[in-house]
Amino acid sequence: xxxxxxxxxxxxxxxxxxxxxxxxxxxxxxxxxxxxxxxxxxxxxxxxxxxxxxxxxxxxxxxxxxxxxxxxxxxxxxxxxxxxxxxxxxxxxxxxxxxxxxxxxxxxxxxxxxxxxxxxxxxxxxxxxxxxxxxxxxxxxxxxxxxxxxxxxxxxxxxxxxxxxxxxxxxxxxxxxxxxxxxxx
Amino acid sequence: xxxxxxxxxxxxxxxxxxxxxxxxxxxxxxxxxxxxxxxxxxxxxxxxxxxxxxxxxxxxxxxxxxxxxxxxxxxxxxxxxxxxxxxxxxxxxxxxxxxxxxxxxxxxxxxxxxxxxxxxxxxxxxxxxxxxxxxxxxxxxxxxxxxxxxxxxxxxxxxxxxxxxxxxxxxxxxxxxxxxxxxxx
Ligand SMILES: [Mg+2]
Ligand SMILES: [Mg+2]
Numbered sequence: 395x396x397x398x399x400x401x402x403x404x405x406x407x408x409x410x411x412x413x414x415x416x417x418x419x420x421x422x423x424x425x426x427x428x429x430x431x432x433x434x435x436x437x438x439x440x441x442x443x444x445x446x447x448x449x450x451x452x453x454x455x456x457x458x459x460x461x462x463x464x465x466x467x468x469x470x471x472x473x474x475x476x477x478x479x480x481x482x483x484x485x486x487x488x489x490x491x492x493x494x495x496x497x498x499x500x501x502x503x504x505x506x507x508x509x510x511x512x513x514x515x516x517x518x519x520x521x522x523x524x525x526x527x528x529x530x531x532x533x534x535x536x537x538x539x540x541x542x543x544x545x546x547x548x549x550x551x552x553x554x555x556x557x558x559x560x561x562x563x564x565x566x567x568x569x570x571x572x573x574x575x576x577x578x579x
Numbered sequence: 580x581x582x583x584x585x586x587x588x589x590x591x592x593x594x595x596x597x598x599x600x601x602x603x604x605x606x607x608x609x610x611x612x613x614x615x616x617x618x619x620x621x622x623x624x625x626x627x628x629x630x631x632x633x634x635x636x637x638x639x640x641x642x643x644x645x646x647x648x649x650x651x652x653x654x655x656x657x658x659x660x661x662x663x664x665x666x667x668x669x670x671x672x673x674x675x676x677x678x679x680x681x682x683x684x685x686x687x688x689x690x691x692x693x694x695x696x697x698x699x700x701x702x703x704x705x706x707x708x709x710x711x712x713x714x715x716x717x718x719x720x721x722x723x724x725x726x727x728x729x730x731x732x733x734x735x736x737x738x739x740x741x742x743x744x745x746x747x748x749x750x751x752x753x754x755x756x757x758x759x760x761x762x763x764x
Contacts, residue, residue, distance in 0.1 A: 427685045429645055434617035435635065450620065450638040460614055464649060466656040469690030473651075500612045505654030 409478045409513040409520070412563045413463065419562035420467075426567060428465030428472055434458055460497045461508075467567060470574060471506035473498060478513045484543035485512055487535050495532050498525050507573055511556070511566060512549065521553035522569045594663045594698040594705070597748045598648065604747035605652075611752060613650030613657055619643055645682045646693075652752060655759060656691035658683065663698045669728035670697055672720050680717050683710050692758055696741070696751060697734065706738035707754045 407415075410430065420426040439452035461475040475498070477489050490510075498508040508525035531552075534540045544552075554569045592600075595615065605611040624637035646660040660683070662674050675695075683693040693710035716737075719725045729737075739754045 421685070424685065424688070427682070427689055427691075432617040432619040432643075435620045435622075435638070437620075447639055450640070451636060453620070453635040453638055454632055455635070456617075458617075466658075466686055466689045466691045469656070471651040471654070471656040497612070500606070500609065501651055503609070504612055504651045506612075506651045 407563075409476050409511065409515075410462075412558075413476055413511065413566075416562040416564045416566065417463070417465075420567060426465060426467035426472070428463055428467065430463055431458070431460065457491070457493075459493060461494055467507075467570060468574070470570075471501065471504070472570065473501045473506050473508045475510045476513075477510060478515050480516050481543070482514065482516055482546070484545045485514075485549060486543040487532060488542065490532065495529065499529065502526070507570055507577075509570075509573070511564075512553070514546065517546075520556045520558070520564060521549050522556055522566055523549065523553040524573055527552045592748075594661050594696065594700075595647075597743075598661055598696065598751075601747040601749045601751065602648070602650075605752060611650060611652035611657070613648055613652065615648055616643070616645065642676070642678075644678060646679055652692075652755060653759070655755075656686065656689070657755065658686045658691050658693045659696060661696045661698075663700050665701050666728070667699065667701055667731070669730045670699075670734060671728040672717060673727070675717065680714065684714065687711070692755055692762075694755075694758070696749070697738070699731065705741045705743070705749060706734050707741055707751055708734065708738040709758055712737045 414430055417426070417428045417430070420428065434456040435453050436456050437450055437453045439450070441449045441451050443449060461473055463476065464471070464473045466472065475490070475494055477485070479485050479489065502508045502525045510523050510525075510528050511520060512523060513520045531541075531544050531548075535542055554572070556564050556566050556569065559565055599615055602611070602613045602615070605613065619641040620638050621641050622635055622638045624635070626634045626636050628634060646658055648661065649656070649658045651657065660675070660679055662670070664670050664674065687693045687710045695708050695710075695713050696705060697708060698705045716726075716729045716733075720727055739757070741749050741751050741754065744750055
């Protein structure tokens with residue numbers, strides 16, 4: 395009988411949900427301690443009802459000053475941003491903010507392992523792009539005839555594809571292992 | 580003329596404000612990239628008024644699953660909690676939650692530099708207590724006749740006092756340097 399290929403591809407989950415499940419898996423197995431940072435919120439008003447929890451009644455989203463995830467793996471500081479796009483042929487650089495690149499650049503210079511995880515949601519393909527290459531793409535956009543987005547073809551070359559698996563869902567630390575050994579080489 | 584001793588002691592600022600100012604200083608000087616994590620908030624309801632920012636109208640504080648601060652310094656993963664007490668003679672261990680200790684223990688085991696910064700606000704004295712010694716104190720409380728708080732006298736012995744300075748306000752990385760060199764020794 396023909397063997398059916400098992401697909402662990404994303405089933406309507408967001409990249410964030412997949413990464414959080416992956417990080418929970420790594421945490422439970424004591425492989426890494428990596429967490430999503432909470433979304434920064436400016437609290438303006440809080441009600442303190444009797445006998446129940448404080449209720450925030452007025453608050454606003456603030457712009458994050460860093461990236462989505464950080465933590466430690468094999469003694470290395472890990473810092474990364476997660477981004478999704480519905481585009482099919484390229485990743486628009488406008489998805490990043492200046493300060494996120496600045497943050498990653500500083501962490502990289504201090505010896506951290508920094509990267510972005512990009513999901514093409516309509517294609518359901520996920521890539522890990524190491525910071526130095528992301529930075530190259532980021533900078534070329536300001537040059538004459540600079541591209542405003544990274545073509546998928548170039549991502550296929552510059553980045554590592556992360557294939558969905560059963561557990562963890564997005565085994566990105568395998569790729570981090572490669573980044574670490576390349577750096578030590 | 581008698582020289583007046585300049586005091587940089589805390590002038591009504593919270594420990595968090597002092598640490599944030601200190602981290603800004605370290606960031607600007609490119610000495611370290613260490614940030615306070617946002618407070619985790621569960622958003623229940625959001626209004627989207629025309630022509631103005633999204634307004635959160637119902638939200639609740641969630642319990643933090645990690646510590647207050649993390650980042651990178653000289654290639655090392657740094658992770659710490661900041662705590663204030665109005666007590667004058669001891670630091671109550673109930674200020675910590677189980678999961679905070681668990682988090683620090685895991686980060687420590689992965690090679691991170693983990694500690695707590697404790698401020699005795701009425702005395703205006705600040706100490707850095709390295710994780711292994713904090714953990715010793717944490718565990719003894721569950722033994723027979725275990726202490727429920729760490730006496731200040733013991734903190735003076737086990738911890739490093741951080742003296743306020745003009746800039747940065749709380750030069751804690753000097754002490755982290757010591758922790759790193761002790762570990763490498
Ligand atoms: Mg993101
Ligand atoms: Mg705290």
